Amino acid sequence: MHYARYKTILSPQNGMNLYRGCTHGCIYCDSRSHCYQIQHGFEDVEVKQDAIAILEGQLRRKRAPCMIGTGSMCDPYLPLEEELRLTRQSLALIERLGFGASVLTKSSRILRDLDLLCAINQRAKCVAQLTLTTFDETLCRLVEPGVSTTLERAGALQALRDRGIPTIVWLSPILPFLNDSEANLRGILSLCAAAGVRGILSFGFGMTLRAGSRDFFYQRLDELFPGLKAQYSKAFGESYLCPSPNEAALLRVFHGECERLGIWHEPKRIFAYLHAFEGGRMQTSLF
Secondary structure (H helix, E strand, O other): OEEEEOOEEEOOOOOOOEEEEEOOOOOOOHHHHHOOOOOOOOOOOOOEEOOOHHHOOOOOOOOOOEEEOOOOOOOOOOHHHHHHHHHHHHHHHHHHHHOOEEEEEHHHHHHHHHHHHHHHHHOOEEEEEOOOOOHHHHHHHHOOOOOOOOHHHHHHHHHHOOOOOOOOEEEEOHHHHHOOOHHHHHHHHHHHHHHHEEEEEOOOEEEEEEOOOOHHHHHHHHHHHHHHHHHHHHHHHOOOOEEEOHHHHHHHHHHHHHHHHHOEOOOOHHHHHHHHOOOOOOOOOOH
């Protein structure tokens, strides 16, 4: 971990990343790609110095409250968050100033801040998003070694639901030849149904590989699944898109089951919901 100075915390689209880099060790991580220009060791997480003060300044300059999203590039609940508590401090600020929040994570640590998530949801809107990819717990621990297991995340989804926090699941990525089976998909869908999730985001069944992330992924395949790298190289070469051979069949099951279960499954509808601010339940002195 190291600190670095930044001038801004919020992106033009109101995305917030307090950290750069990650220690979760997911073998498929796209954030390792060279295009994101992370100039330090990926596991040497960069912490944005004076992040909360910078965030407050940016929020106060907003003409009206809106949804603030976090987690798109770096998980807000890395292990170091237990010590630094920057995510918690940012959520407290968001709640105090009357903004909404959308939080994406792979960690059940999100439950630590359940009080703040509920407070934001009472005043405006708070949506919790968790990624689920691998129903089998043994395989999960191999491909996502540093995150909460799938069952732990499913438990977090249920706890969030019980407190009235709407939830979205990201079903991505699905790794060809590893978890691209109908059994895996139906297992994940059963967990989502039991947790009462509002929607599931899927961008197809497969994964993407770029320079940087491809090298790490292939290295981990060699270590964990000998021979699988050769299968990937033969099937996809240097392609960015790596679709599952089972994609068409899995898409039929996915959309059909979501319709049956009453779960949103259209990305456009889900993203519109995530970005729609629903404030006005309590007045704020800021605006």
